[in-house]
Amino acid sequence: MANLTLFSTPRAPALPPATTVNEAGGLAYRRDPRAALALYAATGCLNNTFYSDAQAPLQHVLALTAQVEPRFIARTAFYARQVAHMKDMPALLAAVLSVRDPEAFAQVFPRVVDNGRQLRTFVQIMRSGQVGRRSLGSLPKRLVREWIQQASAETLVRAAIGQQPSLADLIRMVHPKPASAERKALYAWIVGRPYDEAQLPALVQAYEAFKRDPRGLPPDLPFQYFSTLPLDAAQWSALARSASWQSMRMNLNTFARNGVFEDPAMVSAIAARLRDPAQVRRARVLPYQLLMAYQASAGLPQQIPEALQDAMETATAQVPVLPGRVVVAVDVSGSMQWPVTGYRKGASSAVRCVDVAALIAACVLRGQPLATVLPFDTEVRPVRLNPRDSVMTLAAQLAINGGGTSVSAPLEYLNRRREQVDLVVLVSDNESWRDTRKGGATATMQAWDALKQRCPQARLVCIDLQPVASSQTVQREDVLHIGGFSDAVFDLLAQFAQAPGDGSGWVERIEDMPL
Template sequence: MANKSLFSSIKSKFTRTNTVNEAGGRAYQFTPKHALAQMAATGSFNGVFYASAQNQLDELRKLIEQVDDNVFLAKLAVYARERAYMKDMPAALLVMLSKRDTELMHRVFDRVVDNGRVMRTLFQMIRSGQFGRTSLSSSLQRAFQRWLNEASVGKLLSASIGNDPSLRDVLRMARPTPQDNARRALFGWLTAKETAKWAPATEADLPALVQGLIAYRQADSAKAQASILHDLSVRWDLLADAAKGPAVWKAIARQMGPQALRMNLNTLLRHEVLNDREMVDYVAGRLADADDIRRSRQFPYQFLAAYLNAAAEVPHKIKTALHQAAEIACGNVPELPGPVVIGLDTSGSMSCPVTGNRGRGGTTKMRCVDVAALFAAAILRRNPDSVVIPFDTRAYDVRIDPSDSILSLSERLAKYGGGGTDCSIPLRTANTKHSKRKFAGCVLVSDNESWVGTGRYGSTGVLTEWRTFVDNQKRLGVADPKLVCIDIQPYNSTQAPEHDDILNIGGFSDAVFNVLASYLNDDAARFVAEVESIEL
């Protein structure tokens, strides 16, 4: 008879770990495609708790070398930009794609480079030499030339905001051939060339939008500036430096889009815009405009950031509008097929800025735990019979009202914990404290860097507790409970390996909710499959 201990059938349920994560704990390695998708949906080339910016870049290049599928790279670049709403990672993928398949690069270029910020980021990455070249290849040059010639005047003016690199740098290296005198004059003005060098174009050929901007900057009074702004529609950043007082700033505020308003509430307060009740009503209305919120693709957590950063003097009506906006931004969070256990990681590593450390003045105040708490609050709001379990190396008992506002819920949940990480805690708590309750599954929102505790037969604690959870739920009559691990940091391992009843997905955009819902509703959608579903 064979050794029953060695060949026990129960061991097949407990997959042995095959790597060690950044925190030093046992873990499961993602496949190269999954790891690359995880990084593309969460990485920002800034230092995070367990990885430096250089570590992320090195890991990205290594993973791309392992993924011998150019179509997947192209689709991932589009997914990262259009669904995960990232900026740096899509640009990096596009640079790598330009070296492997120029035809595919051209097909997705305009979908990835959809604004001047991404265009300048792409240029910066190329010029840095980190991807093997320091100048534009002929193929990339054609792509840049096409973008620069086809971009609207407004888009080019927006692209001119910022330096290192500047739009002037891009134009000088890309060397686009102007299609007409209007574009020739515009390129000359953007690169600060002497007017004589624009020939055959002249100042009269400058687009009306540029002429209006020049007139605004040269106006000698606030009244003249405000009058010009009635017929001038450009980004507020192009107007701010020359603004001559509160009246002009009020006109600028009316030019701002909802995202600019949200990000500059304290600026408007400082320039006395919010001393005017009519302007307060206007700003509040724009912030909570449902169509604007959906169209501008703002993350729910960005409203929390605005709320937390708003000065005490910002009017209450505007803060209330931020609450309303967050509710709208979470509006497409789906109702799940049943209540779930929501494990919210509040450990020390979750205190890291969600987009990494960008240096003084550039680092977001939004921490991973704030984003995770907002995810948990949003899921709970649409699925009020669910149970939220904040954890580090212990579970925290919380009493919350699901009908409370999203921002209030998330702010309260983010205050727990701060210690080590044991991602099995929520499942263990569900298996003991809530063992008589039926759940459709469990959702873990974490950076997946568990290092406290281990599981049976060489597995992780999460997998061990998950198998107990499944057995218990099936006894209660739940046919097919599922585990979803939402990872909001760019690491390449997990605490629960992919399986029919286990899904790993990375990111912090609304796309995560859609994958979560389809999976719990028995759709076979997976993270990599979601990327591969992108049509080119």
């Protein structure tokens, strides 16, 4: 007989060995190219991350696009823009398609380039040479020209804010044909050429008149147009009233510096708009954006942070109730202290990965008060929470500053306590290294396998907040990978918790995006 220690029949299928090493040096599993591209598209902001500079994720994305079908690239770009609400990555994928598959590019362009900022970002990427060409080419040039020609006068005026390239650069580049004397004058006004002011749209005429005599109420334009003019508090109040919901959220401190909140009526009016459920939903605001505004509102009148808390409750009210015994494991390790959208000098979000992870846990806890929340780094750091607290309060309590990373820690904690579990939600950047082994399966996969021996019905959802090409678990029927920090995460989470699946729901949802 052969040695039974070596050749005994296993009780369960052998776990797959790790196939790569992550950026932190720990064992990991290489993602399927489609899943990896989806993760980069839903979380990548083309900025520096904790473990790499901005060039690395860019090269990873370009390499991944060469491994998947153009139609999947198109659907991923559509998903990233319309569902995950990303900006730069959808434009990059559209630029890649302009070279790879012109037909798919033409289909997805209007769904990705849906405002002036996206248009300028797309052209910037095309001209950089990163996708293989430094000029637009005939089809992209035609689509850019058509976008400009079909945009309303107000859309173009609002799109004229911003540089490198500016809207004026784009007009000079693609030469849109004016369909009327008004549009001819507007193009000339944007690019700085002589124009007949009487032919300008009424809004631009009002702005030019206001510049000559800045008295009375300013016209309904973004306040950036008035940044060099000597406006008083009443005029700034008028700008605040006319600002879009998102612009208002982003510029609360600007309004405060210019005397808007000295008027109690203005404080009440802005607070009412901030908490208005219809406006919150229409703005498609992400919870982490509300958290950022709340953190920056410390010196504002009390009504403003309170209104932001109400807006957060609205923005997270759609989080479905998860059935059964739920555990949410929140990574609070050192790398999770990095800005969730990456670091770029002068353009970094104040919200960290750990803040977003805490927000996700807080949202789950509001819908399922009996859920267990386990902050962890190299070990679990239990915390006592009141599920009746606001999402903002819960998130602040969970945003702990930890050390190294062992993604297996919460699973091993549950195993030691022999806890019965139906669903584990693991929110992390997946850069586990303290629990790494010399070979075989990752420690996380081994701990999950042990938990499944006790709880065969259990399911694991891994929510990844950073663009990485590896994971700590393999995707299978009881393990789902999701990337990003939009409300789409919660939809997939609930779907997987309530109905059997094969673990590929996220990629399948992207493949179902209509072109």
